[in-house]
Amino acid sequence: MALYSEKVMDHFTHPRNVGVIENADGVGEVGNAKCGDIMKIYLKIENDIIVDVKFETFGCGSAIASSSMATEMIKGKSIQDAMTLTNQAVAEALDGLPLHKMHCSVLAEEAIKNALKDYYDRNNIPYDASMFPDCEHCAHCE
């Protein structure tokens, strides 16, 4: 049995939306090198719509695939829609992840939320802080 689904392997070997957006409207980075995965998401937002998204990931195959899939799922969507993206949805879209790799999909969700939070902060848009998870202190890296 293969370690990963075909979808995961496809997104891992041909990741969509890899790169950097210069002058991005929101940037989110989660994870740390100590635990072996870091995701960085760049958003370009016009009229509340995510018109472009790019990512960079340091991590395992499922971390790269999760970031790729997550960026595909929010591209062209409203920021409100993007806020509702869950890690389960990312994992399902990848036809599942091994149990011990589910945190990779969590990182993808958090990276996007982190970038949206950055966008809100930059534009002084009020928000409910409880909507944003605190990656730095999650149990995974401890």
Add this chain to the structure above:
Amino acid sequence: MQVYADNAATTKISSVALQAMMPGFEAVYGNPSSLHSVGQEAKEALEDARERVAKCLGCEPREIYFTSGGSEADNQAIISAARLGARKGKKHIISTAFEHHAVLHTLNKLEKEGFEVTLLDVKNNHNITAQQVADAIREDTCLVTVMYANNEIGSVLPIAEIGAVCKAAGVPFHTDAVQAAGHLHINVKEQNIDLLSLSGHKFHGPKGVGALYCRRGFPLVNVIDGGAQERGKRAGTENLPAIMGMAAALEDACANMDTNMAKVAAMRDKLIEGLRKIPHCALNGDAVNRLPNNVSFCFEGIEGESLLLLLDMKGVCASSGSACTSGSLDPSHVLLAIGRVHDVAHGSLRLSLSEYNTMEEMDHILTVVPEVVAYLRSISPVWRDLQTGKREYIL
């Protein structure tokens, strides 16, 4: 092209070993413990295998005990020495920080029973010295257990010197020689080794079989209780085909050792020289006292599992000590023990060769590894931070 470069994990069985096993399945099917002629024929094959393994290690046949593999041999050796020590009131054991888990986990268990364990530091040269062992020996030391060669980073330990230190101090000496047997010259008498573990499948023999050398007179404690096989020290009907295969493989490996290892070392050196050119990398393990077949590097800014998956797609089977490949959240304890910080330990690559590899395969590895490392760095935010000065290079 598919290149198998994970021979420290396991090797392909040799035709010599496979052929040697076949009679053990068909013609010589008896139980060596049976009194009848069919059983006695099996007994003869078993003792013949024992003699051949003994010859390769420089010991007597009666000092060889067949086991299910290296882990069982390690467990039995350490537990036996610990029980003997406890009877004399000695409950201190010396080992190293980069042992295999078969040793470390057994030591952990003994610690819970009240033993004290000193793990020697391996940061200097990614190795230990006999002096470190000498300095650590105490009145109550009942065992020194250090590996012959490290499975992840290839350091070869000064076994003869350590053996001499132990002999002078009267402390039993065990070595986990799983990566060394069939690859390096071993002589348990000359090297003053009391207990030694080896595993069949690391030198083109079959899996599921190993051996424990135990110096005559040293009291072994059973790990598996039952029948009187293996002089009463390891119960269970002997896995005769595997034992025959292992004996043939070891004999073959020892007979051709110098030729094979010269060939393998030349390939290893080519890889090390070529991979060193990748910026911000570091060789893991002792650069001088090194297994002929081991290449181990850390590459900064990338993670090992994605590296392995991409290499596999380009036909290179290798391994890594990253957390994602170790099945835990921490990278390999060996890489941490030699002083690699988590950040770079995640980006490790081990290539382990055998005489079945070719120089053409090394060229292929040297083409694809730099490509894959460069690609993964190009999508890594860590690498970007390193390049833009937001993060400082470690390597």
